[in-house]
Amino acid sequence: MKNMGKIKDGWFSEVCPMWPGIALSVEINKVLYSKKSQFQQIDVYETKNHGRMLVLDGIIQLTLSDEFAYQEMMAHVPLFAHPDPKNIAVIGGGDGGVLREAGRHKGIETIDFCEIDPQVIEISKKYLPEMARGFDDPRIKVHIGDGNAFIREKKEAYDVIIVDSSDPIGPGEVLFKKPFYQGLKHALKENGVVATQGESFFLFKETVAHLAQITKELFLKQAYSCILVPTYPGGNIGICLASLGPELKTPARKIPKELQDQLQYYCPKVHEASFVLPRFAQKIFEDI
Numbered sequence: 533m534k535n536m537g538k539i540k541d542g543w544f545s546e547v548c549p550m551w552p553g554i555a556l557s558v559e560i561n562k563v564l565y566s567k568k569s570q571f572q573q574i575d576v577y578e579t580k581n582h583g584r585m586l587v588l589d590g591i592i593q594l595t596l597s598d599e600f601a602y603q604e605m606m607a608h609v610p611l612f613a614h615p616d617p618k619n620i621a622v623i624g625g626g627d628g629g630v631l632r633e634a635g636r637h638k639g640i641e642t643i644d645f646c647e648i649d650p651q652v653i654e655i656s657k658k659y660l661p662e663m664a665r666g667f668d669d670p671r672i673k674v675h676i677g678d679g680n681a682f683i684r685e686k687k688e689a690y691d692v693i694i695v696d697s698s699d700p701i702g703p704g705e706v707l708f709k710k711p712f713y714q715g716l717k718h719a720l721k722e723n724g725v726v727a728t729q730g731e732s733f734f735l736f737k738e739t740v741a742h743l744a745q746i747t748k749e750l751f752l753k754q755a756y757s758c759i760l761v762p763t764y765p766g767g768n769i770g771i772c773l774a775s776l777g778p779e780l781k782t783p784a785r786k787i788p789k790e791l792q793d794q795l796q797y798y799c800p801k802v803h804e805a806s807f808v809l810p811r812f813a814q815k816i817f818e819d820i
């Protein structure tokens with residue numbers, strides 16, 4: 533896929549046809565890594581004010597200054613929505629950030645992790661150790677391959693599945709289609725919960741509506757949680773959540789104090805508040 537990032541006068545600009553007319557720019561000091569893998573262009577920058585930044589095919593995946601918001605919410609909202617997650621899967625997110633957060637749940641027994649691009653894992657281990665320490669957890673089994681194919685082979689295997697995908701262009705595209713969600717449902721145990729990268733309701737109304745439609749058709753409950761992330765387009769991103777039983781909008785259990793003390797964004801009140809949407813965004817869900 534065409535690399536959509538541009539560098540000019542020391543600024544990296546994320547320019548993507550998915551969000552026309554808007555470019556998010558970050559001032560950079562140094563290019564630490566820049567190479568094409570079998571699947572995508574991978575760049576790591578040292579930014580001037582936001583720590584290191586991982587960019588795939590020209591699209592910002594994270595900066596170290598605000599990554600905690602996304603990783604914490606992607607992991608803890610679905611994991612606390614489930615009453616007792618023991619076996620979980622994480623699809624995508626080769627930087628290891630969601631794994632790092634999921635690993636904070638002591639009750640989890642197994643974590644299957646599937647990533648299509650092994651280079652993202654290697655580069656994250658080398659340049660983003662704060663993220664990739666997620667891989668140190670002995671409960672994790674790493675599978676390199678296509679997330680869609682991986683999930684299709686699983687039947688009633690997981691309490692929670694988290695899909696930390698890039699946008700629906702390039703390798704992540706298949707993860708926004710109905711057959712993938714059918715596979716997710718099939719792979720969930722009774723009372724299972726699924727959370728997928730759900731894009732911004734400001735910039736991707738059609739994608740948000742599309743995912744809501746699919747999850748409404750297939751699951752018992754569905755909801756959309758909003759996360760504030762300054763270095764994602766529009767300053768926000770969403771989680772598309774669906775369940776075969778549990779309520780999604782309130783945590784199913786108390787957060788242990790020692791876990792809460794490690795977090796910077798997630799807490800039970802933020803869990804609930806993240807589902808309170810502005811009127812125009814509520815309408816997306818009413819209209820499906």
Ligand code: SPD
Nearest residue numbers: 592593625629696697698
């Ligand atoms: N528009 C960018 C969306 C990126 C979502 N995935 C980020 C991966 C961080 N673990």
